[in-house]
Amino acid sequence: MAKKTGRGFAAIEYPTGMNQNGDPSQAWIKLKPDGRVDVFSGTADIGNGSKTIQSQIVADTIGVPYDWITYDNSNTDSSPVCTGTFASRATFVAGKAVLNAAAKVRERILDIAGKELEIDPSDLEVVNGEVIAKGAPDRKLSVADVAVAATWTHGELITGTGAQLNPYAEIVDPETGQVDLPPHAAISYAACAAEVEVDDETGDLRVTRLTQCYDVGRAINPMLVEGQIEGGAIMGLGLGVLEECYPYYPSVENRGSQFGSYLAPGMADMPKMDTIIIENPSADGPYGAKGIGEMANNSQPPAIAAAVFDALGVWITELPITPERVLRALDAKAAPRRAGKVVSFDEELSLASVAHADAPVKLVVEA
């Protein structure tokens, strides 16, 4: 009886945006008379950081400091459509909507600055809150002064609207599942190595280290994306070793009804974590970004399961890998059934093991 250690690995991919697309987001932006920027977006921030991310995108796209941005997603009277904060779409799809709106605001700033400076707008750029003549940086006007001029000289409101809609990818053949367009806005990739320590007497399992790498396209905010990756990893750890609504699934008995009887990860469960970010920009995302919010909890369970096999020599394919499942697996020492070139694991869990012989659905078996 001893504590055993093991290592496991997994690699995954995950789409950005709703499956099959067709999920619009819209935004509008206006300037106050001192040049400060009001962003109206319908994207709920569920902790994913979209208020911050979208504000960063707007700041750089217009060319003003980040702290000039006020972000309002508070209600449907002032904010336009956002399909929602799900499907890893808030940075890419909704972020593209605010980018498109900000680009129009920038154009309006250049138009009015051009009149004030008597320079063709195409010879101007907006840098850090100032409109500057390309190649003649002493000829400039602050964006604040442009907004003043718009309000009191030209009688105009500097505003811009933007939207993003990746067209709906239709399943053109339900027999094969073939689609007529890419069914995603982008695809992100990740890999994870897990290290575990498991007690073969008690079944106690600790994830001691997670080394993870994500291709995020472009890290709009590296600190927030690291937060997504590490927070998601803890959720994946919950999936892998702790959490279940139905402890004896498919039975519906023994459900946890409070945090005292439903085991979610806490700080004591935190493994050491190393996070590597790769930036392989997406062709269409804002500044090359992809969405990784959801996939951040997908790679840990299989990496942990492989590490448990490495430590104990048993495969556990019902999640979570609780001490009870570890001990039952060690007792059973199940070996796959071998017949010719066919190696069959987990037959005791299969549909065929439970279903009526006449049931119409089964995984077709060849010789």
Added chain:
Amino acid sequence: MKAVGARLPRYDGVAHVTGRTVYVDDVRVPGTLWVKALRSPSHHAAITRLDTSAAERMKGVQAIVTHADVPTLVYGHLSALGIPGDEPLLARDEVRYKGQPIAVVAAEDEETAQAAVDAIVLELEERPTLFDVRQAFDPDAPTIHEWGNWYPHFEGEMDRRQIRKGDIDRAFEQADLILQGVYRPAAIEHAPIETQVCLVVPEPSGRLTIYSCTQALYFSMGVVAAHLEVLLNRLKFVGGTVGGGFGGKVDTATETICSLLALKCGRPVKWRFTREEEFLVSSTRAPWHIELKDAVSKDGWLLGRRTLTLHDAGAYARFSPYGLTKHSFHHTGAYTIPNLHFDGYVVFTNRVPTTAMRGFGVTSVSFAVETQMSRIAHELDLDPYELRLKNANRIGDTSPNGVAYTDPSTVATIQAIAEATGHELTAEYRTMTGDHREGDWLPEHLVGQIRDPEEQH
């Protein structure tokens, strides 16, 4: 200074961690009523009697709503995607899971609301239950749902999601190894700190202001408008700051019923799920049953995959057909498998309906695919990193749906982890890239299978 790429602090982070963020539960409106629900005590039963008259006469009770008060009782949240509705906002003839709402009371205080719920007369006739998705297809299984025990409305009125690619029988004939596994990731709770909550205020203008914890303001507004049969200018959703969602707050769990109550009595109405309601009757991540059978060459090329997936939707479809479709689109993981045969079913059981949760549809199949890969590597005595690199998505490879990958990073992410953990790769795997296949990375048996044959490169 550029903002993009900067480690800027979270826009609302200080307010969150100092307790000053205003969430729905922090909004105070004078005269707000409390809400409690009568929920099914049974997993499956016919409703033979429902009488709210005694409860309605109780002092302090301002409104009670049942199925009879809902203009459109059944609305499919994904009807725009061709997924018809199946779930009544409040149960009418039948309850299909324990905790299903039947009648909802608004009263002056919490105790009165609960007393009124207790005074509602409910009589049920128990029906047989089904909890194991593997028994849903049995000829003698109890029938759970008006549609039968599995969702029958995929494109072409098919009763399953299919993927077919290449020549699956040939792949299995060519295989040196056929490896089969069964993968069952569990249902888990979203477990947000903020339970499902809303506050609906009827305005003098006749509009409703709906303070909501939804993850999707316009989506939820559309759901409420559809049930109430009103136009969007009648509603104002206020929210955008959510105390944890993870997918569960796409459900629009409380907003529609509170809107009906507020309209019925003309008073502000607030409903905050108790922690027990959040755990026991709000939706969960789905449990999945996934069987994979892979055809593999002895040197580790994935030739083909057969898949059978049973997606335990619980009692109603909600977003499950969407989740299963996404699952099918990604059932090869980060790898290219030229020959595929996928059948997936959305299966109904008498458990609480499941819904979207972080990684919807794909979290389950990532576990299945990756554990399968680890097993194949062990069975063939191959390096688990190199097995994955060999089969990694490359530019120009095609997805299960026949869409060419444009910028896959399977290779780069695996190599990064190998380097970071000191896992030694042989030179060919250390130096390979995700670019178009050629040479050893496009073996003869995969030519013409692995990428779009019309693509020239």
